[in-house]
Amino acid sequence: MPAPARTPEQIRASIEANRKELGASLESLRDQVEELTDWRKQLAAKQREAIIAAAVTGFVLGGGVAAVGGILFGRKRRKKRRR
Template sequence: MQRSPEEIRHSLELARRDLARSLEELRAKTVELSDWRLQFRRHRRAALIGAVAAGFVLGGGLAALTNWIAGRR
């Protein structure tokens, strides 16, 4: 069965509306996910644990570098 031109136009219009709605949802989600302040508020504990871990890694790296430099003298 072949569709009429009007049915095809209607189908295309529905597809355009659906695509526009999906695109708007994607934009909103992108803005939400890229808002670091919002993400920090939502995941405060994980952010603090990550900051502490990074501090230990950087502190240990600096201590090792200092010891290595001191050992070369």
């Protein structure tokens, strides 16, 4: 059974309704993208975690540099002591 034929006015009304719905969906998507990509807002919301992460990263990097320095320069000192 074929679908009932629509009048040109019904088709235009349907197109207009779809256009408005698409516009609203696009606006909603734009708002969501803006919210998700706002790194300042994300950082403000997770400020405590960011500070902890920065402190741990600094500790690890500082310790890593100190460890490499100890390995490189400590060997020379140990060799001199053994002689």
